Amino acid sequence: MFSKTSQNVRNDRIEGRWRTLFLVMTALLILPVVIILTLLIIRGGPAITWEFISGFPIKGMTQGGIFPALMGTIFLVSLGLVFSVPLGIAAAIYLSEYASDNKLTRIINLAIINLAGVPSIVHALFGLGAFVLFMEFGTSILAASLTLAIMALPVVIVATKESLEAVPYAFREACWSLGATKWQTIRKIVLPNAVSGILTGVILEVSRTAGETAPIMFTGAAFFLPFLPESVYDQTMALSLHLFVVATQVPNVPESLPYGVALLLIMLVLLMNALSIGFRVRFRSKKKW
Amino acid sequence: MGKLPIPEPQIMWRVALVDNSKNENPFGEVISMEHHIDDPSNDSTPKNAVETTDLSLWYGSFQALFNVNFKVKQGLVTSLIGPSGCGKSTLLRSVNRINERFGYVRTEGQVHVLGQDIYAPTVDKTQVRSQIGMVFQRPNPLPVTIRKNILFGYHLKNPGRVAASVEDELVEKSLREVLLWDDLKDKLNHSALSLSLEQQQKLCIARLLPVKPKVILMDEPCSALDPEATAAIEDLIWDLRGEYTILIVTHNMAQARRASDECAFMLMGKMVEHGKTEDIFVTPDHQQTADYIEGKFG
Ligand SMILES: Nc1ncnc2c1ncn2[C@@H]1O[C@H](COP(=O)(O)OP(=O)(O)OP(=O)(O)O)[C@@H](O)[C@H]1O
Ligand SMILES: [Mg+2]
Numbered sequence: 001m002f003s004k005t006s007q008n009v010r011n012d013r014i015e016g017r018w019r020t021l022f023l024v025m026t027a028l029l030i031l032p033v034v035i036i037l038t039l040l041i042i043r044g045g046p047a048i049t050w051e052f053i054s055g056f057p058i059k060g061m062t063q064g065g066i067f068p069a070l071m072g073t074i075f076l077v078s079l080g081l082v083f084s085v086p087l088g089i090a091a092a093i094y095l096s097e098y099a100s101d102n103k104l105t106r107i108i109n110l111a112i113i114n115l116a117g118v119p120s121i122v123h124a125l126f127g128l129g130a131f132v133l134f135m136e137f138g139t140s141i142l143a144a145s146l147t148l149a150i151m152a153l154p155v156v157i158v159a160t161k162e163s164l165e166a167v168p169y170a171f172r173e174a175c176w177s178l179g180a181t182k183w184q185t186i187r188k189i190v191l192p193n194a195v196s197g198i199l200t201g202v203i204l205e206v207s208r209t210a211g212e213t214a215p216i217m218f219t220g221a222a223f224f225l226p227f228l229p230e231s232v233y234d235q236t237m238a239l240s241l242h243l244f245v246v247a248t249q250v251p252n253v254p255e256s257l258p259y260g261v262a263l264l265l266i267m268l269v270l271l272m273n274a275l276s277i278g279f280r281v282r283f284r285s286k287k288k289w
Numbered sequence: 290m291g292k293l294p295i296p297e298p299q300i301m302w303r304v305a306l307v308d309n310s311k312n313e314n315p316f317g318e319v320i321s322m323e324h325h326i327d328d329p330s331n332d333s334t335p336k337n338a339v340e341t342t343d344l345s346l347w348y349g350s351f352q353a354l355f356n357v358n359f360k361v362k363q364g365l366v367t368s369l370i371g372p373s374g375c376g377k378s379t380l381l382r383s384v385n386r387i388n389e390r391f392g393y394v395r396t397e398g399q400v401h402v403l404g405q406d407i408y409a410p411t412v413d414k415t416q417v418r419s420q421i422g423m424v425f426q427r428p429n430p431l432p433v434t435i436r437k438n439i440l441f442g443y444h445l446k447n448p449g450r451v452a453a454s455v456e457d458e459l460v461e462k463s464l465r466e467v468l469l470w471d472d473l474k475d476k477l478n479h480s481a482l483s484l485s486l487e488q489q490q491k492l493c494i495a496r497l498l499p500v501k502p503k504v505i506l507m508d509e510p511c512s513a514l515d516p517e518a519t520a521a522i523e524d525l526i527w528d529l530r531g532e533y534t535i536l537i538v539t540h541n542m543a544q545a546r547r548a549s550d551e552c553a554f555m556l557m558g559k560m561v562e563h564g565k566t567e568d569i570f571v572t573p574d575h576q577q578t579a580d581y582i583e584g585k586f587g
Contacts (some may be wrong), residue, residue: 179419
């Protein structure tokens with residue numbers, strides 16, 4: 001009654017084929033990542049020394065360190081965060097907790113999701129037009145950060161909305177039934193339970209903007225500056241642009257230099273991702289629903 | 290810049306504030322009332338705690354309640370029965386205005402709680418909700434500690450610092466009233482979500498008590514519980530009877546019969562019949578009521 005029939009045998013064979021196919025696809029996907037990382041570590045690893053991280057570029061950027069670029073990226077990303085995080089979280093709270101579910105809200109939500117898919121070069125040109133020229137910030141850290149912020153906003157909003165919506169509705173209802181206003185409910189129950197998700201989303205977004213080149217190229221990142229910026233109206237170097245420059249624009253660069261810059265950039269991004277995964281794991285273990 | 294004139298902390302002032310809040314009327318207006326009836330069954334004409342007048346309610350274009358006239362007597366347990374979808378929850382939820390979270394809900398008619406129109410423009414709906422407690426079908430303690438759950442409503446009504454001794458007393462009193470104190474007194478700082486469902490539901494009742502609600506609404510409070518826990522909650526409801534007016538929705542005929550003073554039967558958004566529980570179950574006026582009680586439809 002329970003023995004294998006020819007139909008079972010055929011099913012097993014088909015099952016095996018699909019399994020193999022999916023496995024191969026996964027391997028093909030992972031392989032390039034592994035190759036890139038290995039190559040970067042082998043070629044760029046030796047370049048990464050303390051002098052490389054803390055020194056200024058010298059001899060037409062063919063030698064020396066990348067300190068101003070590293071600092072520039074940190075400035076740009078952090079200032080971008082200062083703009084995008086409060087704004088994004090506030091907008092997400094409004095959209096998911098206050099806005100009534102009507103056509104307009106749905107259109108806005110759709111627009112935000114689509115904004116996240118706008119190519120970064122479009123944001124770059126918008127930043128150039130709006131911040132550099134119209135608002136007369138010039139090519140500056142301020143203009144570049146604002147451009148990065150605009151680019152990050154939709155992602156911050158979507159991540160925040162998702163984390164807010166993951167907090168069970170029953171909690172809100174319980175709060176309201178005890179006489180809490182919407183804001184009291186958000187502050188005491190919803191936000192504390194959504195904060196891990198929001199943080200995860202924000203950090204992931206940071207790691208993404210840290211690597212962006214186009215949006216800052218037109219708005220505030222400089223080809224080469226032998227000093228650190230003094231105010232937000234100065235230009236700055238940035239890692240991503242520096243990588244592009246030493247890899248394609250400068251002659252006689254030793255091979256290990258661009259690899260070193262790339263490795264450093266990837267390490268920065270991976271560090272951020274690891275941080276966000278760490279948060280997620282830590283908070284998830286505390287949740288009980 | 291000069292210094293801001295910060296008033297000296299005044300002890301008397303604080304006391305006066307606290308005192309004030311005790312005398313405060315349910316929804317911020319002046320009315321006089323008595324709501325402590327020691328033995329409701331001896332009171333021949335109990336007052337109405339809840340009274341709806343021609344209450345109709347629409348979800349968008351769908352009408353869920355049709356001219357419901359319903360009086361819930363003070364201090365009694367009133368059960369609300371009827372087939373699924375007949376509007377029991379809707380009626381219950383219009384008594385604490387929690388239905389309004391949906392933008393598309395429209396209400397006509399009046400709901401008076403202890404003599405006050407809770408839909409009047411001067412009424413604040415957070416006041417309504419805090420003084421008309423609600424227990425939900427699925428126990429929904431907040432994801433904070435047991436202690437914070439109990440004090441949540443109290444802190445909303447009494448912002449600012451509350452002496453720890455006052456808090457301790459409230460927590461103990463509330464937990465004792467729902468018979469949880471002995472089990473939970475050593476884990477007040479544990480998460481409320483770690484409790485059993487029965488304990489969670491009792492906690493959900495306990496957290497209503499510190500704000501001294503006038504009316505407690507319960508929407509199928511036992512349907513997520515096993516028979517033993519159900520019996521425990523029923524006992525508890527019976528204990529709270531008298532001090533609180535309880536309106537309870539149930540699908541469980543046996544429960545309505547043994548655990549309520551009065552019973553109301555609804556059908557398709559209309560109030561069919563309302564009377565003493567024994568009358569409804571033994572000699573209902575309407576055939577539909579009899580059929581429903583006998584389980585001919587559900
Ligand atoms: N939020 C809502 N939006 C639209 N229609 C609703 C909503 N809530 C309830 N309804 C409708 O209103 C009617 C009454 O629903 P209600 O939940 O009050 O019934 P109920 O008697 O509590 O049923 P049950 O015994 O299943 O809980 C139903 O037909 C239901 O479909
Ligand atoms: Mg219901």
